[in-house]
Amino acid sequence: MTTRLRNLNMTLHYADDLKLFKSRQSRVGIAVIILAGVLLPLSVKDDFWLSVLNYAGIAAIGAIGLNLLTGYTGQVSLGHAFFIGVGAYSAVYFGGHHGLPLPVWLIAAAVVGGLIGAVIGPFALRLRGNYLAVVSLGLVFIGLHVFHNWRSITGGPGGTSVAVPLKLGPIDFTKLSIGSYEYTRNQSFFFLVWFVVAVAALLAKNITRTRPGRAMQAVRDRDMAAEVIGVSLARYKVGAFVISSALAAVAGALFASYQQFVQPDSWNLFVSIQYIAIIIVGGVGTIFGSVLGAIFIGAVPQLVDKFSAHIPLVTKSAGGGGGFHLTVFQLNQMIFGALIVIFLVLEPRGLAAVWLRIKAYFKAWPFSY
Amino acid sequence: MTDFLQLTFAGLALGALYALVALGFVVIYKATGVINFAQGGLVLLGGYLTYNAHHTWHVPFLLAIPIAMVLCALVGAAVERVVLRRMVGQPVFAVIMVTIGLLIIIEQVVTGIWGFNQMPMGDPWGIHRLKAGGLALAVKDVWTIVFAAVVMIAFFLFFRYSRLGVAMRATAFDQEAAVANGISARRIFALSWAIAGAVATLAGVMLSAGGAGVRPDIEFVALIAFPAIILGGLDSPSGAVLGGVIIGVTQTLTSGYQPQYASWLGDGFGSAMPYVVMIAILLVRPYGLFGTREVRRV
Numbered sequence: 001m002t003t004r005l006r007n008l009n010m011t012l013h014y015a016d017d018l019k020l021f022k023s024r025q026s027r028v029g030i031a032v033i034i035l036a037g038v039l040l041p042l043s044v045k046d047d048f049w050l051s052v053l054n055y056a057g058i059a060a061i062g063a064i065g066l067n068l069l070t071g072y073t074g075q076v077s078l079g080h081a082f083f084i085g086v087g088a089y090s091a092v093y094f095g096g097h098h099g100l101p102l103p104v105w106l107i108a109a110a111v112v113g114g115l116i117g118a119v120i121g122p123f124a125l126r127l128r129g130n131y132l133a134v135v136s137l138g139l140v141f142i143g144l145h146v147f148h149n150w151r152s153i154t155g156g157p158g159g160t161s162v163a164v165p166l167k168l169g170p171i172d173f174t175k176l177s178i179g180s181y182e183y184t185r186n187q188s189f190f191f192l193v194w195f196v197v198a199v200a201a202l203l204a205k206n207i208t209r210t211r212p213g214r215a216m217q218a219v220r221d222r223d224m225a226a227e228v229i230g231v232s233l234a235r236y237k238v239g240a241f242v243i244s245s246a247l248a249a250v251a252g253a254l255f256a257s258y259q260q261f262v263q264p265d266s267w268n269l270f271v272s273i274q275y276i277a278i279i280i281v282g283g284v285g286t287i288f289g290s291v292l293g294a295i296f297i298g299a300v301p302q303l304v305d306k307f308s309a310h311i312p313l314v315t316k317s318a319g320g321g322g323g324f325h326l327t328v329f330q331l332n333q334m335i336f337g338a339l340i341v342i343f344l345v346l347e348p349r350g351l352a353a354v355w356l357r358i359k360a361y362f363k364a365w366p367f368s369y
Numbered sequence: 370m371t372d373f374l375q376l377t378f379a380g381l382a383l384g385a386l387y388a389l390v391a392l393g394f395v396v397i398y399k400a401t402g403v404i405n406f407a408q409g410g411l412v413l414l415g416g417y418l419t420y421n422a423h424h425t426w427h428v429p430f431l432l433a434i435p436i437a438m439v440l441c442a443l444v445g446a447a448v449e450r451v452v453l454r455r456m457v458g459q460p461v462f463a464v465i466m467v468t469i470g471l472l473i474i475i476e477q478v479v480t481g482i483w484g485f486n487q488m489p490m491g492d493p494w495g496i497h498r499l500k501a502g503g504l505a506l507a508v509k510d511v512w513t514i515v516f517a518a519v520v521m522i523a524f525f526l527f528f529r530y531s532r533l534g535v536a537m538r539a540t541a542f543d544q545e546a547a548v549a550n551g552i553s554a555r556r557i558f559a560l561s562w563a564i565a566g567a568v569a570t571l572a573g574v575m576l577s578a579g580g581a582g583v584r585p586d587i588e589f590v591a592l593i594a595f596p597a598i599i600l601g602g603l604d605s606p607s608g609a610v611l612g613g614v615i616i617g618v619t620q621t622l623t624s625g626y627q628p629q630y631a632s633w634l635g636d637g638f639g640s641a642m643p644y645v646v647m648i649a650i651l652l653v654r655p656y657g658l659f660g661t662r663e664v665r666r667v
Contacts, residue, residue: 070462074460074462076461076462076465123648123652126651126652126655127651127655128655128663129461130398130404130461130465130603131599131603131651131655131656131657133404133461133462133465134404134595134596134599134647135599135647135648135651137592137595138595138596138644138645138647138648139644141592141640141641141644142641142644142645142648144641145635145637145638145640145641146635148635148636148637149634149635149636224665224666269592273469273473276466276469277466277470280463280466284462324481324482325481326477326481330477330480330481331477333473333476333477334473334474334477334478336473337469337470337471337472337473337474337477338470338474339470340466340467340469340470340473341452341467341470341471341474344456344459344463344466344467344470345452345455345456345467348459348463
């Protein structure tokens with residue numbers, strides 16, 4: 001009886017709500033996604049789309065971190081770009097200058113990011129809401145100054161090339177090979193990036209569905225009330241900062257190793273805004289949404305670029321002179337801005353909510369009400 | 370000594386500019402509780418509208434400013450009506466992001482219409498300088514200080530003595546009680562955005578005057594004005610002015626003396642200085658120098 005009810009997705013115990021996979025369908029779904037992830041780089045050989053997916057995966061890791069901080073713990077941070085940059089330069093230092101192997105520089109980046117997050121985190125205990133947002137914005141500008149001047153690591157304003165080891169034992173992530181088949185760099189990187197995405201998502205999911213996750217959401221909903229019922233604000237606010245900046249640093253490290261060249265100006269305020277846009281479009285307070293948002297925000301500019309010839313008022317050259325016209329870049333920026341506004345006004349819970357609605361509709365199909 | 374006075378004056382002028390931008394932030398925050406990242410977009414739009422009125426419609430410069438102020442005020446009110454009004458009661462985070470989205474859109478519209486080139490504003494002040502003692506004061510800087518002072522006094526009088534100003538303060542203090550007393554909160558919200566648009570235009574004009582030219586990157590000044598408003602306290606007009614002056618003077622003095630006395634801080638530390646000052650002060654006073662402490666209830 002119980003098993004039959006469980007198969008109908010009925011919640012009988014509190015433990016049912018905490019399960020990683022709530023139903024057989026979700027287990028099948030995850031299996032399909034993993035299978036697709038393994039098969040996709042085999043069927044898509046186009047470097048262009050693979051690189052879009054790789055950048056999206058890197059962004060997804062950072063976005064999962066930001067979602068833990070902003071979506072689950074309610075601490076608005078415009079400083080995410082700074083932590084991404086910290087991760088990138090950690091990779092340059094540990095992987096590039098010291099030649100440490102792949103898992104070491106990746107974990108070292110996470111540790112450095114987490115430590116700096118632990119230094120910044122206590123600000124959130126003193127400052128709230130708007131004030132915290134603006135202070136974290138200040139972090140980006142101070143970070144830019146440091147990145148511009150710490151020439152031995154960052155190479156100054158001109159940037160530095162990144163040559164980090166990408167080998168894990170016999171596995172070389174610059175050209176994977178299985179049997180006689182050899183993958184391209186983009187294909188190999190796809191596996192590395194999306195494997196890290198899967199680890200980050202699992203980590204985040206496990207945090208959010210257990211005690212720390214409930215504490216974080218209590219802090220988000222009303223921090224004073226959470227404190228009154230015994231949630232340590234210091235522990236969870238700072239903890240959220242640590243995890244979020246560690247994940248951001250991992251994303252930065254992967255970004256640097258993929259891009260092979262980084263400039264200090266890559267970590268400007270716009271990057272922070274982009275990450276916030278990803279979690280808004282994907283769904284604030286959902287792990288799945290962070291990944292969805294990263295793919296969406298990553299793919300839209302590329303699609304616009306591809307079809308720009310068919311869009312009226314758009315030129316390839318810069319505006320000015322007579323009349324109103326936009327370059328492809330401007331149009332992309334405009335769509336980006338509009339996406340933020342439209343999602344927040346019309347669907348504040350993002351793409352994840354749209355997906356849940358579709359799922360709910362088909363759950364009882366054809367007897368939906 | 371002359372160097373010091375010269376730098377201080379430059380700092381005051383810069384601070385007055387920040388104050389003009391910051392006053393726009395404060396009026397919106399005070400009435401609606403929204404921290405408006407799109408203020409930089411309004412500054413940009415105001416600057417270009419003045420340019421347009423002067424050069425395309427051939428209106429005399431001093432008349433072009435009020436025309437642009439009215440137009441920019443209308444845009445501000447329209448933005449409030451169409452977008453921000455739907456965001457009432459939403460979390461801080463969502464409202465901030467909507468204004469950032471608006472900033473990005475306004476930027477593209479402005480550069481779509483007027484392009485990316487730097488264009489001369491055609492203001493009468495140009496690069497003229499006054500000599501006073503051993504100092505050379507740019508006429509435009511003097512006017513910036515005058516404008517900031519006038520706007521600040523006007524704000525003070527408006528909030529203190531006019532019916533609308535009092536209504537705005539009441540709405541900021543307790544929206545429900547204000548509505549119960551017959552104040553139209555909607556009109557107050559729209560009005561605050563209109564005022565912010567008008568003040569932003571002044572800031573945009575002063576940023577592009579004095580030979581600097583009107584150009585897309587004047588919107589970024591709004592980001593440097595953040596330390597100023599945060600420093601003074603988000604809801605205090607006099608705090609905005611004081612914050613602007615503190616940030617402006619610190620910034621010019623740092624740029625002037627840091628390469629000589631503290632070169633280990635790196636090139637261009639002056640531009641990072643406002644944020645350092647802001648963070649230091651906020652750690653001591655989390656609601657700024659004159660900000661109202663938030664009363665927190667469970």
